[in-house]
Amino acid sequence: MICRFIAFNSSKVSRILSPFPSLLSTKSSFSVAKLDDELLSTTNITSDHKDCLYQEVLSGMKKTGFREYLHGHLFRGLVSGLKQTHVEEIMSELMDESPDLSVWFFKELRDIYGFRHSRFSTLLVSHILAGQRRFKELQAIMEQLLQEEGKSTPFVFSSFSVESSGSAYLICEVLSKSFRNWDSTNVVWDMLLFLSSRLKMVDDSLYILGKMKDLSLNVSTQAYNSILYNFRDTDKMWDVYNRIDGKNEHTYSTVVDGLCRQQKLEDAVFFLRASEWKDIGPSVVSFNSIMSTYCKLGFVDMAKSFFCTVLKCGLVPSVYTHNILINGLCLAGAIEEASGLVGCMNKHGVEPDTVTYNILAKGYHLLGKISLASEVIKQMLDKGLSPDVITYTISLCGQCQLGNIDEGLRLLNDMLSEGIELKSVIPCSVMLTGLCKTGRIEEALSLFRDMKANGLSPDLVAYSIVIHGLCRLGEFEIAVWLYDEMCSKRILPNSRTVGAMLLGLCQKGMLLEARAHLDSLISAGYRLDIILYNIVIDGYAKSGCIEEALELFRVVIKSGITPNVATFNSLIYGYCKTLNIAEARKILDAIKLYGLVPSVVSYTTLMNAYANRGDTESVDELRLEMKAKGITPTNFTYSVIIKGLCIGKKLTKYKQVLRDMISKGITPDQVTDNTIIQSLCRVKDFSRAFEMFEVMKSPTPATYNILIDGLCFHGCIEKADSFLNSLQERDVSLSKFAYTTLIKAHCVKGDPETAAKLFLQLLDRGFDVCIRDYSAVINRLCRRKLTNEAKFFFRLMLSRGVSPDLDICRVMIRSSDVFAWTIKSGLLLISSNQRNGLLSHLIC
DNA sequence: ATAGGGTTAG
Numbered sequence: 073m074i075c076r077f078i079a080f081n082s083s084k085v086s087r088i089l090s091p092f093p094s095l096l097s098t099k100s101s102f103s104v105a106k107l108d109d110e111l112l113s114t115t116n117i118t119s120d121h122k123d124c125l126y127q128e129v130l131s132g133m134k135k136t137g138f139r140e141y142l143h144g145h146l147f148r149g150l151v152s153g154l155k156q157t158h159v160e161e162i163m164s165e166l167m168d169e170s171p172d173l174s175v176w177f178f179k180e181l182r183d184i185y186g187f188r189h190s191r192f193s194t195l196l197v198s199h200i201l202a203g204q205r206r207f208k209e210l211q212a213i214m215e216q217l218l219q220e221e222g223k224s225t226p227f228v229f230s231s232f233s234v235e236s237s238g239s240a241y242l243i244c245e246v247l248s249k250s251f252r253n254w255d256s257t258n259v260v261w262d263m264l265l266f267l268s269s270r271l272k273m274v275d276d277s278l279y280i281l282g283k284m285k286d287l288s289l290n291v292s293t294q295a296y297n298s299i300l301y302n303f304r305d306t307d308k309m310w311d312v313y314n315r316i317d318g319k320n321e322h323t324y325s326t327v328v329d330g331l332c333r334q335q336k337l338e339d340a341v342f343f344l345r346a347s348e349w350k351d352i353g354p355s356v357v358s359f360n361s362i363m364s365t366y367c368k369l370g371f372v373d374m375a376k377s378f379f380c381t382v383l384k385c386g387l388v389p390s391v392y393t394h395n396i397l398i399n400g401l402c403l404a405g406a407i408e409e410a411s412g413l414v415g416c417m418n419k420h421g422v423e424p425d426t427v428t429y430n431i432l433a434k435g436y437h438l439l440g441k442i443s444l445a446s447e448v449i450k451q452m453l454d455k456g457l458s459p460d461v462i463t464y465t466i467s468l469c470g471q472c473q474l475g476n477i478d479e480g481l482r483l484l485n486d487m488l489s490e491g492i493e494l495k496s497v498i499p500c501s502v503m504l505t506g507l508c509k510t511g512r513i514e515e516a517l518s519l520f521r522d523m524k525a526n527g528l529s530p531d532l533v534a535y536s537i538v539i540h541g542l543c544r545l546g547e548f549e550i551a552v553w554l555y556d557e558m559c560s561k562r563i564l565p566n567s568r569t570v571g572a573m574l575l576g577l578c579q580k581g582m583l584l585e586a587r588a589h590l591d592s593l594i595s596a597g598y599r600l601d602i603i604l605y606n607i608v609i610d611g612y613a614k615s616g617c618i619e620e621a622l623e624l625f626r627v628v629i630k631s632g633i634t635p636n637v638a639t640f641n642s643l644i645y646g647y648c649k650t651l652n653i654a655e656a657r658k659i660l661d662a663i664k665l666y667g668l669v670p671s672v673v674s675y676t677t678l679m680n681a682y683a684n685r686g687d688t689e690s691v692d693e694l695r696l697e698m699k700a701k702g703i704t705p706t707n708f709t710y711s712v713i714i715k716g717l718c719i720g721k722k723l724t725k726y727k728q729v730l731r732d733m734i735s736k737g738i739t740p741d742q743v744t745d746n747t748i749i750q751s752l753c754r755v756k757d758f759s760r761a762f763e764m765f766e767v768m769k770s771p772t773p774a775t776y777n778i779l780i781d782g783l784c785f786h787g788c789i790e791k792a793d794s795f796l797n798s799l800q801e802r803d804v805s806l807s808k809f810a811y812t813t814l815i816k817a818h819c820v821k822g823d824p825e826t827a828a829k830l831f832l833q834l835l836d837r838g839f840d841v842c843i844r845d846y847s848a849v850i851n852r853l854c855r856r857k858l859t860n861e862a863k864f865f866f867r868l869m870l871s872r873g874v875s876p877d878l879d880i881c882r883v884m885i886r887s888s889d890v891f892a893w894t895i896k897s898g899l900l901l902i903s904s905n906q907r908n909g910l911l912s913h914l915i916c
Numbered sequence: 917a918t919a920g921g922g923t924t925a926g
Binding site: 297298300301304321322323325326328329355356357358359360361363364390391392393394395396397398399425426427428429430431432433434460461462463464465466468469496497498499500501502503504505531532533534535536537539540566567568569571572574575601602603604605606607608609610613636637638639640641642644645671672673674676677 | 917918919920921922923924925926
């Protein structure tokens with residue numbers, strides 16, 4: 073499209089166009105297309121030239137029809153270099169003619185050309201819109217202004233930028249300098265105040281409020297309410313409240329909500345009654361806040377009675393009111409009642425919504441009834457309601473808890489592909505938990521990276537989940553790295569993150585370091601919670617350092633921190649580990665002295681110690697005590713009981729135990745099955761053991777090991793061989809242990825050839841073969857005087873880059889003539905210390 | 917303005 077514009081014989085233009093005689097020759101008028109193509113694409117033209125040209129062109133446009141030029145070829149070329157000052161100038165001039173045209177020009181530049189307007193232009197348009205009472209549009213452009221101002225304010229820490237008071241300052245300057253006498257100025261100031269407060273720019277809003285007071289401008293109730301809202305959980309709430317002249321329903325319900333958040337529930341109820349005297353009366357919203365607080369504190373009955381009060385006051389309970397109560401009932405475990413209330417919502421004139429169903433689904437989830445949770449979600453979809461992020465998150469959580477991690481990953485993908493914006497890190501955190509708990513740490517880390525790449529910055533919880541997962545798997549280095557990264561992002565670790573780190577240290581056996589870290593936190597003045605102490609106490613107990621565990625326990629008591637069951641359970645474990653069951657038993661009684669109730673873990677730990685001794689009577693005694701106290705045994709408990717039967721030579725009773733489990737609704741898991749199979753193997757009942765194995769739905773590598781070990785133990789090596797073969801043919805996943813067990817057996821039996829064959833398979837399949845695996849074989853071969861064969865393995869070891877240790881050399885030396893050979897082929901590899909040790913051994 | 921989703925020791 074070609075536009076023509078009337079020529080203006082300005083000297084400026086002639087000067088600019090002097091390098092282009094062909095253009096100047098047209099003199100009175102010229103083609104815009106020509107100008108566009110020839111002039112602007114020429115590199116000769118300087119920015120000064122362009123600047124003059126814009127001014128001329130724009131003033132030319134002002135004189136003729138604007139709209140035409142704006143869409144013209146020329147303008148599109150020019151707009152990339154258009155300055156904010158030019159636009160301000162044009163808009164000011166346009167105002168005299170038509171404010172509407174000015175607004176149109178503003179929007180057109182912004183929406184079609186993506187032009188970023190100045191503070192002045194934006195505020196100019198704001199005033200026009202305010203004057204015309206176009207509040208929606210006013211709100212939209214001012215909100216954008218505030219947000220962009222916040223982003224470009226330079227002097228802030230990234231995480232606090234929203235709250236810095238730099239953004240409002242410049243806007244206020246322009247407002248008070250250029251727009252003081254406009255009719256709509258109060259409206260614009262008030263809108264600015266309201267929006268800054270609603271965007272949680274608290275400092276900015278206070279600055280604006282101060283300025284407005286200086287200028288004697290009116291502050292609307294809406295703006296004040298928003299400020300009040302931001303201060304509702306602090307003492308300053310009343311200061312704001314007292315400044316509000318025209319208090320309304322929102323003001324009162326915000327105060328009630330604030331008091332609830334400040335844990336001043338009685339004050340809230342009192343205030344609600346007091347506001348009843350005022351002409352408007354209480355609102356449902358206030359009741360909702362109070363009910364919600366009672367529910368969170370665990371007093372559903374109070375919430376219920378307030379629900380009745382709402383009805384008595386002649387108010388109508390809203391969907392919120394219902395949802396709050398339904399949620400309270402679910403948290404209290406009263407799922408039936410909750411479900412009933414959902415059913416009668418329509419009688420109260422409201423319909424359940426997505427939130428209602430989400431609450432109900434979560435309620436079932438909390439009770440472990442995950443299939444019913446999915447059922448609720450299905451109902452919701454049938455009703456034509458659409459799932460939201462939270463619905464997906466609840467399903468995701470359920471799938472992960474069922475162990476269906478891949479299904480979880482699929483759900484997360486579905487969510488993204490259906491265009492549901494995640495908005496928060498929570499769905500990813502749920503997925504991270506699932507991955508970490510199943511040891512899929514690599515995938516967790518890659519999801520963590522993806523989150524960052526997609527602009528979802530992990531928060532404290534997300535970091536804690538991954539750090540904890542890493543520590544549990546002993547990946548301490550990456551954990552420390554992430555911990556530092558988190559701190560550098562100004563995300564302060566909390567007790568849970570610290571706990572993860574302590575756990576990592578303990579699991580690596582670095583108890584001294586863990587204790588030092590704990591002590592340093594104590595002396596830095598942190599009040600540590602019991603969980604942190606428990607982690608270290610448990611670390612001591614697991615390593616059999618019962619004295620240290622007790623010492624730290626005494627520190628806990630001395631500090632006035634209340635221990636919990638887990639603390640005592642660790643002590644029980646520590647005593648059991650050091651074979652002091654009498655003391656362990658005393659700890660069980662001590663739990664009661666502290667007013668605590670022993671848990672399944674307390675009993676199971678102690679039962680395990682008795683079971684290892686074959687003391688089935690004591691196991692039974694504890695089992696009855698549990699039953700009397702209404703403590704439900706777990707799968708773990710039953711496995712311990714079965715193990716006890718086996719060691720106590722009373723295995724015949726195992727079917728009885730299985731029946732008992734099933735009657736209690738506990739499905740035997742793989743560990744139970746493995747325990748039974750192992751027990752049957754010990755008593756050489758292979759037919760039953762294999763029978764059990766055949767019916768197992770999903771045997772684990774441990775199952776195979778147990779069977780192979782059992783067969784070898786009773787000398788049935790051929791059977792073990794063919795079993796391993798059959799497993800290899802079925803291509804099931806075998807662990808190293810399956811091979812090494814069989815290899816050892818062949819060494820003992822004196823069949824080094826088969827041992828060697830299997831050993832080579834082990835290496836072939838890429839297992840991590842360590843010195844202990846070699847020494848196990850060499851030891852046994854030497855004992856059987858199979859020196860040549862031992863030499864074979866010794867050479868194999870050296871060829872694989874594994875250095876012999878002192879013990880292995882001793883063994884080789886002891887078996888007669890191999891001394892010289894050992895020295896020749898490998899001893900040089902050992903350290904001088906080891907060599908000295910060897911020499912002293914030889915002298916003896 | 918009021919409701920719903922994620923982390924911890926045995």
